[in-house]
Amino acid sequence: MTTPSAAPHPRDWFYARGSLERDGWETVVDTAISGWRYTGIRVAAVSEGGSAQLAAEAVERIVVPLAGAFTVRYTLAGETEPRVQVLAGRASVFHGPTDTLYLPTGTALSIEGAGRVAVAEAPTDQALPVAYIPKADVPIELRGAGRSSRQVHNFGTPASLAADRLIVCEVITPAENWSSYPPHKHDEHREGVESRLEEIYYFESNVTRGQVAPETARPFGLMRTYSSEAGDIDISAEVHTGDVALVPFGWHGPCVAAPGYDLYYLNVMAGPDPDRSWRISDDPAHGWIRGTWSGQEFDSRLPYTSEPAVLRKDTPA
DSSP states (O other), rough: OOOOOOOOOOOOEEEEEETTTTBSSEEEEETTSTOOSSSEEEEEEEEEEEEEEEESSEEOOOOOOOEEEEEEEOTTTTOOOEEEEEEESSSSSSSOOEEEEEEEEEEEEEEEEEEEEEEEEEOOOOOOOOOOEEEGGGGGEEESSSGGGGGEEESSSSSTTTOOSSSEEEEEEEOEEEEEEEEEEEEEETTEEEOOEEEEEEEEEEEOTTTTOTOOOOEEEEEEEEEEEEEEEEEEEEEOOOOOEEESSEEEEEEOOTTTTEEEEEEEEEEESSOOOOOEOOOTTTGGGGGGGTOOOOOTOOOOOOOOOOOOOOOOO
């Protein structure tokens, strides 16, 4: 067990790619970060013939292929023989949804294949059934309108998955668009109004669909988080592939895709409330923006699907 460090400074809840590397994983977020309690994420680059291993722990997990295809071998609590699930995956996070695999608490697993994979986690002792969600069954939501249009894959939300604590989804924001907007929060329990949820943002960015960029291009987006009554936090960050922002509390948004570059993020949420729900409060200064979307059309570039696209090869940020 890694010894927890001192609690992050209000400006230090943002982590550049590589700064959370541990135990062969490119990124590890868990309770080793002081003040972090309810969610986790692991991201690995798996080479052909290699694997990423996870021991059985008191956490439920969702395996999410980011790029590539994988075979997951897993052993449930109380069993000795491993089970196998093939994940067809996708070419990249900008090629629409992927199939995913939910594994209950106490499950050991090995992920084999080639590509990049994420594993979302939340501590729990409650064991629920294994759930494989095929790509075709992933609900695709187009949220917002106009330049606030974005595409949401709701494979790990309460309406789509029976889990104990975990709420997981992913968002594609086309170049020049805004998402996680208006700014909102979920850091106090108000029955039927707002939930208490930690949230992880794992980012990727690439040259916008259909465009070709020089090798010198460095895809990026922007992300903003600021203080609420629940605590002090201050993130105004340029985000690149592999970066992570943690939101223990506070108003968060917008996430902005820069001109020329599409932005992706995987959201992992969980919290201490008795019910597993995602309820938010908009910043009163900006909530009125939602009313302006009425009558506007969605961005015609959406939805992004698995059709071929011209994408620049990822390089470390």
